[in-house]
Amino acid sequence: MRSQTVNMLKRVRSVRTGSLMILASVCAAAPLCFGTEPVLKSDLGKKIDDYFARLVPWGFSGTLLVANDGEMILAKGYGLADRESQRPMTPDTAMSTGSITKQFTGAAILKLETAGKLKVSDPITKYFDNVPEDKRDITIHHLLTHTAGFPGAIGDDFDVSATAENFAKQAFATKLIWKPGTKYRYSNVGFSIAGIIVEKASGQSYEQYLYENLFKPAGMNRTGYLIPKYKPEELATGYRDGKSVGNIINRPWLPDGPSWHLRANGGIHSTIGDMFKWHVALEGESILPDAAKRKLFAPHVREEEGGDSFYGYGWVNVKTPRGTTVLMHNGGDGVFAADYRRYIDEKVVYCIASNTAEWSAIAASENLPRLIFGMEYTPPPPVAQVSPGQLDRCTGRYALPTGGKLVVSADAGGLILESDGADAMAAIFGGGTASKERVDKLNNRTGAILQAAGDHDYKPLKEAFGQGITLEEVTSRHTELRAEMEQELGPYKSFDVLGTVRQGEPMFTYAKLQFEHGPKYLRLRWEGDELAGIREVSGAGRRTFRPQSETEFASFELTSRSMPKISFEGPSGDAKFPILVIRAPGGDVQAKRVP
DSSP states (O other): OOOSSOBTTSOOSOOOOOOOOOOOSTTOSGGGGOOSSOEEOHHHHHHHHHHHHHHGGGTOOEEEEEEETTEEEEEEEESEEETTTTEEOOTTOBEEOGGGHHHHHHHHHHHHHHTTSOOTTOBGGGTOSSOOGGGTTOBHHHHHTTOSOOOSOOSOTTOTTOOHHHHHHHHHHSOOSSOTTSOOOOOHHHHHHHHHHHHHHHSSOHHHHHIIIIIHHHTOTTOBSSTTOOOGGGBOOEEETTEEEEOGGGSOOBTTBSOTTTTTTSOOEEOHHHHHHHHHHHHTTSSSOHHHHHHHHSOOEESSTTOSEEEOSSOEEEEOTTSOEEEEEEEEOSSOEEEEEEETTTTEEEEEEEOBSSSOHHHHHTTHHHHHTTOOOOOOOOOOOOOHHHHHHHOEEEEOTTSOEEEEEEETTEEEEEEESHHHHHHHTTOBOOOHHHHHHHHHHHHHHHHHHHTTOOHHHHHHHOTTSOHHHHHHHHHHHHHHHHHHHOSEEEEEEEEEEESSSSEEEEEEEEETTEEEEEEEEEETTEEEEEEEESOSSEEEEEESSSSEEEOOOTTOSOOOEEEEESOSSSSOOSEEEEEETTEEEEEEEEO
16 A cells, blocks of 8 residues: 555555565675664755654654665664564564565566466466356456456455465456456455465465575565564564564464465565665666566556556556656555655665554655755654653643543653543644534535445445546445454444644544444545545554643644644643643644543
């Protein structure tokens, strides 16, 4: 996926519901053989390093490599790879790359084609028996370009019953969304089928073929599923809502690797150093000849009508605002995330990875091009150290003049504000409220949409979007997205409409979808009476603030333009502060402490 701030109407590139000259032999060039020691060079490297160092107190933890004109200018770890042991991130910390895995599957197919063992034009009937009639026209090219017609996913990543044989049976029994070759729809299923074809054409396991033909020649000895034999201390631990979810290879896997719901479409582990070696190998012909690489990177299909991004074979080909080309892909599983970009005309490459659900590498990546290419960006505010006692003076309940309540609690060296009421939510997010009639109308309309969608009826949603999209398209897209959320968090249970606020001209309604193992939060954007989009957000009705002094606190979110500050007023000493002031672009809002 391109962003974890997901536009729910558009298919994200990677659903796992958050990069890079010629390498003749392993570590032939000494600069490619760094391990735990960071690399920091040039003014640009220092500028980027300063930005990410300032992100750490806000919750970011991960690894980052940036290369400029063939030279690494930054390779560092930020924050903690494991909070329980306080083990720091290093450039050599390995974690899941998510759907970046797809480019390895694409390269493996082209390696086999170069060896004369298959053709991308081959129909899948050449490799599978008993293919149903509606799928007999699917080719390997369709699988690699998300045009086969398969849905996004058909099962849980950790379902160990999904052997290659069982997965193929399940995929072939699944109804196609549309006729093969007619439309683009991002599909993990298609890439897993392509991975099974790698095994059938090569006579080797998927990972073994990749290791011998891609990773080993490139010097990538820290990339794979099981072959690298990772030790626990070499892996990042994942975190969601502050709680450890372990590392991904501690989850249920088959004896030879992950379930085929994940294998070949996601989950390969790597390090930023190995991803740089992959870039080096792709710059030359040590892995693939130029003709094969042209197929790998080619803009085969447009990702969405009228859009400027095209899908190759596991790569996205995009023209930048500067008229240059970037080859890219990202991936994530709701906890681990990574983004990998090769600005081939400008000779800039970066790979960033993260291990927290709340601060995704994909979101953090959005400001990297701004830093690199000299565009405007908002730096994270500096964070001061404040004693736990001083934070405790701020905690408690505060009432707004309009009746809404704010709950302040201490967390990880800062404060969390939670809202009770739409006016309190508006205050937290730096916006304003509209008329009660308007708020009630949008709240009720959102409730009707979610109620119907819970019963798999997407007609109210289609009507809210207005013209330009069919009921069939809305139904297929949101059916897939729900399936992906249920893969991550278990069966869907219920919903709550949290409130509607004004943030600038548009109105935004926030809602919570409750699943068996946790919630998902949505933000619906309204322009007039028409729904302009739905995005998944990290939370709703709450915001984190970090201290700038003992009484002043700032907020910072990578994907938000509205970042209010708060301050506390009252007599000096140890007593609780009686007054909380929210300082936002629309003006200050004062709240008074209540029991």
